[in-house]
Amino acid sequence: MSNSKIGLYYKNVMADIIGSEHGITSQQMDDLAKETAPLISKLNAERNEGKTPYRDLPYKTEISQDVQDLASRFEEECENLVVLGIGGSALGSIALQTALNPYMYNLDSVQREGPRLFVFDNVDPQQFGSFLDWTSDKLEKTVFNVISKSGRTSETAAQFMIVCQMLSDILGAESLRDHVVATTDAKKGTLRTITDELRLRCLEVPDGVGGRFSVLSAVGLFSAAMCGIDIDLLLEGARDMDKRVSDTNFSQNPAAINAAIQHHFYNRGKNISVMMPYCYALKDLCDWYRQLWAESLGKEVNLKGEKVFVGPTPVKALGTTDQHSQVQLYREGPNDKLFTFLQVDNFDKDIEISPAPDCAPELGFLAGANLSRLLNSEKAATEYALLQSKRPCLTVHFDKVDAYSVGQFIYLYEVTTSFAGALFDINPYDQPAVELGKEATFALMGHPDYQDLAAKIQPVNNIDEKFMV
C-alpha cells in the first residue's frame, strides 16, 4: 500500500494570478462548476449502464490474474520481451516501462527484474532490421507479444508476419506456441483467427474498450508484469482515483475540474494543451496522453451530427530539456496554450552536486544542492516566467513516481477525456478519421478490395516535377 496521492493544482490558471484577460475569474469558475457538475452524474450513469467499460478495468481481477499467470509461465526462460503493436496497443506499455523501471533497465541486468523490453510501434526497416539481426540468435529466450484489437493494422500485421517466418525458419513452426502471446479481441478479427488457427497463447482486449483506453487491461499489463512492475498497485491507484473522479461534488473532482479548465481555455483561443513533466520517467506518459487527447477529442461532428471541427492540440515538452528549446515561444509567442506541469516531490534516487572547481567560484551556488532541488527549482522558475507572461499553468503533483501514483494519473486522464468529450459534445471513443489512412495504405499495398481507392490516390502520389525545386 502506498499513500502517494497525486493532486491537480489549478490556482495558476486563475485571474487573480494572471489577470482577467487570460485567467479564469471566480465568477467564471462558478459557471464552469454549474456547467460541468451535471456531467459527473451523467458519466457515472453511463458507466453504470456499461457504456464505458474502460472505467471498470481496475476492478477486473480476472484480467490481472490471467496476466500474472502467463507472466510467471515465462519467468524463467524469457530474457527478451518484444511488443509488436501501434497506437493504443503500444503507447501504454512504453509509458509504464519508462515510468516504473530504471533508465538503464535494458542494459543493466542488475537493475532489471524481468526480461529486456522492446516495443516496436513502427515499420521502419532499418530500425526493425537492426533489432532482428540482434535477436535472431537469441530467439530461444525471446517472447513476442503481438497486440492488435482488429488484427488488420498493417504495421502490426507486417511485423508479426516477419517474426512468425523468422521463428519458423530458426526454431521450427511449432515454436510459435512458446514464443508468441497474442493480445486481441476475444471473438472477432484477423488476429483472433490466426490465434485460434495456430493455437497461440493469448490474452484479451476487452470488449468495448478502444486501444487508447486499454492500458489497464492485458494490453498494458502483460509487458508490465513481465518486467517486474507491480500491476496490483497500479490498479489500486486507478481504483482510488475512480472514487475521486466519480465524486459528484465538482470542487472535489479532479477530472471534472481539469476537463472544465481545458474546455474553457479552448473556447478562449488557447487551443494548445502542453504537458511538461519535470521528471524523465513521466515523459512517455505524455505520449500516451497525446494520443488519448488527440484521437478522442479531435472530431468533425458533434453528437447532434453538426460540423464542429473541434479538438485541442496536445503537445509534449520535457523539463528542463525543452526550456532551452520551446520556452521562448511559450512566453513571447501567441498566448494560445494551457500548460500542465508534472512535478515530483520525492525522487527514488537523488544526487548531490559536487563542489565547484576553484577556478569557477561563480558555480559555488550549485554545490551541495541535490539535483532534485535544481530540477524542481527549474520547474518553479519556468512556471513563474510563464505566469509573468500571463500564461495559464496547471500542475499535477506526484509525491513520488510509483505504480500507485501512475495508476492514478492514467485513470485521471482517461476520465478527464470522457468529461472533455461531454463538454465538447462529441464522441470521444471513436476515431473515424484514422480509417481513411489505414484503407489508403491497404490500397497502395495492393489489397484487392481497395483497387478503386488506389486509382484515386495515384494522382497525389505521382511527383509533378514542376513543383519540385
Ligand code: PA5
Ligand atoms: O486507440 C486506438 O483505438 C488506436 O490507436 C489503435 O490502438 C491503433 O490504431 C491500433 O489498432 P489495433 O489494436 O486494432 O491494431
